[in-house]
Amino acid sequence: MAMQQNSSANIPTRTATTVDPAEIAKFSKLSQEWWDPHGKMAPLHKINPLRLSYIRDAACRKFERNVKSLNCLSGLRILDIGCGAGLLCEPFTRLGAQVIGVDPSASNIAAAKLHADRAQLSIDYRCTTVEEMDVRERFDIVLAMEVVEHVSDVGMFLNRCAAMLKPGGIMVLSTLNRNWKSFALAIVGAEYVLRWLPRGTHQWDKFLTPDELAQHLANNKLAITEQAGVVYSPFADRWSLSSDMDVNYMVVAEAM
Template identity: 80%
Template sequence: MAMHATSSDASAASVDAAEIEKFSKLSEQWWDPRGKMAPLHKINPLRLSFIRDAACRKFDRNARSLNCLDGLRLLDIGCGAGLLCEPFTRLGAQVTGIDPSATNIAAANLHAEKSGLSIDYRCTTVEELDPDERFDVVLAMEVVEHVVDVGAFLDRCASMMKPGGLMVVSTLNRNFRSFALGIVAAEYVLRWLPRGTHQWEKFVTPDELAQHLERNKLGITEQAGVSYNPIADRWSISSDMGVNYMVVAEEV
């Protein structure tokens, strides 16, 4: 995981209390690459490079530079314990990470302090942010499939973008393959994730996502599937968007 409501109304629109509780219990394990978040650690470098490269193309930066995101404001919605916030901070971005779970934010702050990084972590939702705040890059990575109202959530995400900014969204497609791989295999066979992490009916098809973005005058300028090779135990960018996928959205 446009809507312009009071914070209480907005929170009710997109935040699922059961989802918050579920991930709060996992917060202590966020930074353990061999623990329950191991799949996220394995896919994280792929997400990082995809977002970094998209931002560098958009803002005419050199992706090979160690401070290629210098000066850009980045918002990571549903940041968990900061697995994306920390590397983007190291690349020079001014990062704000938000999550409605206090324990996730506590874990994020603790790890950032140990790492000597200054990151603006907030225990809040995107709906509760100051509507006058704007960001160059807005991230919603593996979040939309956990909210109550996808349309309302994406409306609010879009409203946080600066003119000329970009949004990156990753989620799971909704079809038989995503049920078989994203739930049955990942949660019950391979046990990558705790049972009940995902609800198939909350998965979002690329067409549905595009429609929500278009309503906010955003167009998808880049899209990619994310595929897993069980033999190599490696994730890679793919043209197959049948299960996991990422999109870059910009003003049209």
């Protein structure tokens, strides 16, 4: 999710931005909840191992690394956009990557830095947006996990993401499909019935179909090379990869 804060001190002042101030305010309220696996961010903690393994495995295939190695991402630069308090940044740092986590919410970045310091991990956290970053910076892997459904301009956002990729790099994204099933499960079910997420966390009309996402990526000279649905089993109480992309899904994209 793109975690952002509604404060003039934290919102970039550039005209060209995809940051939505309302989204910043919404998610900054959760900044102190990030690292509590039983709190309001519990659903994210539950899905995080699957996200981690999907990204790690894709990176190891692309860069020909041994997925079983404890430092399989050594030497790779990773940009995690909308990093929140670092739930992805910390494990990838432990796998040897040089991680830069960016988020427009000052409270999220403060929570991320505090937790990393306590864990004695060196992570470059920045309270900024991808639009505000130096275009000359390049990364082997760019992550936008649960972000595109919260930005104000998907095309502009992905254009900046593509510009940050090194030649031969990969971008990994996760988001939600837009159909009746995603409305029933991700909005009504998750926010109103099960109360996994605060009401208003998502706006259904901002969800992207896989075809729409593929077109946005193609417009920025990126092509999807891998994709998978993400489904929840209430009986096993766990998330898993699936061919069913009707609700949650993840993709890997590379330069055409």
